[in-house]
Amino acid sequence: MLAPPLQRLVTELSKLPGIGNRTAQRLAFHVLRQTDADAYALAQAIQDVKEKISLCEICFNWAEGPRCAICLDERRERSTLCVVEEPQDVIPIERTHEFRGRYHVLGGALSPIDGVEPEDLRLAQLYRRLDGITEVVLATNPTTTGEATALHIAGALHERAPEIAVTRLASGLPVGGDLEYADEVTLGRAFSGRRAL
Ligand SMILES: [Zn+2]
Numbered sequence: 001m002l003a004p005p006l007q008r009l010v011t012e013l014s015k016l017p018g019i020g021n022r023t024a025q026r027l028a029f030h031v032l033r034q035t036d037a038d039a040y041a042l043a044q045a046i047q048d049v050k051e052k053i054s055l056c057e058i059c060f061n062w063a064e065g066p067r068c069a070i071c072l073d074e075r076r077e078r079s080t081l082c083v084v085e086e087p088q089d090v091i092p093i094e095r096t097h098e099f100r101g102r103y104h105v106l107g108g109a110l111s112p113i114d115g116v117e118p119e120d121l122r123l124a125q126l127y128r129r130l131d132g133i134t135e136v137v138l139a140t141n142p143t144t145t146g147e148a149t150a151l152h153i154a155g156a157l158h159e160r161a162p163e164i165a166v167t168r169l170a171s172g173l174p175v176g177g178d179l180e181y182a183d184e185v186t187l188g189r190a191f192s193g194r195r196a197l
Contacts, residue, residue: 006032055087058129060105060122062087070094070102077101081129082137083153085109085146089179093139096188101137104129109145110152116145118152126153127160135165137194141178142169154197167194 002010006028014024031039055061056068063069070076070090080101084090087105106121130136138153140146154166170193179187 055105059103060087060107060125061090061103075100078132079134080137081126081133081135082139083126084139084179085141085149086180089139089141092179092182092184092187093191095184096191098188098191099137101135106140106149109140109143109149111145111148121149123153123156127156130157130161130164133161133164135167137191138166138168138197139179139191143178150197166197168197169194 001007002025009028009031010021010024013019013027014021016024019027031042034042052064053062054066056063056071057066058071059068061068061070063071077100080099081104082093082099082101083104083106084093085106085108090103090105093099093103104122104126106123106126108116108121110116110118110121136153136157138150140149150168154168157164157166169187169190182190
């Protein structure tokens with residue numbers, strides 16, 4: 001029905017999360033009506049994120065270049081690490097302005113059912129960063145897998161570096177929810193009320 005180039009755009013757009021075929025068609029028609037400048041800017045922005053954004057070599061947050069803006073920021077405390085599951089979890093925590101330390105992004109959560117074992121997460125890299133650290137905040141999601149991950153890391157840290165305080169965000173976060181969707185007041189309160197694990 002559609003001309004092949006248009007159909008190709010619809011197909012690509014419908015691979016995006018939350019975009020069904022009808023929405024993909026509507027977006028494709030919109031792109032077709034856009035000015036050349038706007039449409040090419042979209043294409044260029046997509047190409048740029050793929051070419052220029054990679055994972056920070058220290059904390060595995062998204063970065064333009066080898067290190068992310070937080071790891072490069074000299075004003076961030078070096079003594080505190082906040083452990084999160086995914087790079088997008090850094091954003092809501094930053095919005096609370098409760099945390100002045102640095103991050104460590106695991107790249108997922110332990111889930112034996114899905115075949116995610118400790119060696120699939122960036123745990124070895126975390127344990128190599130413990131020099132000079134006085135507190136590790138475990139900010140994995142308040143889900144079954146996030147809790148299991150926090151307990152696993154807490155156990156390993158107590159064994160490797162018993163002098164480091166290991167804390168977990170306070171309750172108040174929606175159970176079973178993702179950090180990404182928590183409002184900043186709730187998340188801020190959970191942060192300031194974090195407890196020892
Ligand atoms: Zn970083």
